[in-house]
Amino acid sequence: MPKNIIPRPDAAISYVKRKLPVATGNWDQLRHGEHVHAFTVSHSINEAVVDDIFENMSKHMEEGAGLGAFKRDMRQLMAAKGWYGRPDKTAADKQYINWRLRTIYQTNILTAYSAGETRQMLRQTHLFPYWQYK
Numbered sequence: 001m002p003k004n005i006i007p008r009p010d011a012a013i014s015y016v017k018r019k020l021p022v023a024t025g026n027w028d029q030l031r032h033g034e035h036v037h038a039f040t041v042s043h044s045i046n047e048a049v050v051d052d053i054f055e056n057m058s059k060h061m062e063e064g065a066g067l068g069a070f071k072r073d074m075r076q077l078m079a080a081k082g083w084y085g086r087p088d089k090t091a092a093d094k095q096y097i098n099w100r101l102r103t104i105y106q107t108n109i110l111t112a113y114s115a116g117e118t119r120q121m122l123r124q125t126h127l128f129p130y131w132q133y134k
Contacts, residue, residue: 008064009061009112009113009116010116011115011116011117011119011120012061012109012112012113012115012116013058013061013062013112013116014116015112015115015116015119016039016057016058016061016108016112017058018037019037019038019039019054020037020038020039021038021039021040021047021050021051021053021054022038022039022040022047022050023040023044023046023047023050024040024041024042024043024044024050027040039054039057039108041053041104042085043085043086044083046081046083048081049081049083052077052081053074053077053104056070056073056074056077057070057104057105057108060073060105061109061112067101067102067105067106070101070105071098071101071102071105074101074104075097075101078091078097079091084096084097084100085097085100
């Protein structure tokens with residue numbers, strides 16, 4: 001039985017791989033559409049943490065792993081780095097951590113899929129010049 005029954009989202013993976021990790025504190029310094037090319041996570045002042053989250057997200061997208069695998073690996077990373085999203089949070093705040101990891105995963109996965117689909121549609125505008133939003 002195949003490990004992954006969902007087709008590999010190459011356009012979405014390519015979109016994520018083109019991004020550059022940016023610490024939250026540097027987000028406001030980006031100008032002229034640079035936000036599109038940046039990857040950040042709210043309350044992640046430490047650039048090393050953003051890099052680690054970005055690497056984890058990229059790896060899970062390429063492997064086709066789901067939210068459960070992402071959360072498992074991120075919990076290990078969070079424990080090693082001592083980062084729980086906010087200064088007042090600890091490993092004991094399981095409900096907050098689950099919410100935060102689900103938000104990080106879903107936001108980035110859905111954005112990547114949307115960007116990939118848009119890019120595919122733009123490549124075919126000579127064949128299908130009209131789009132309909134539903």
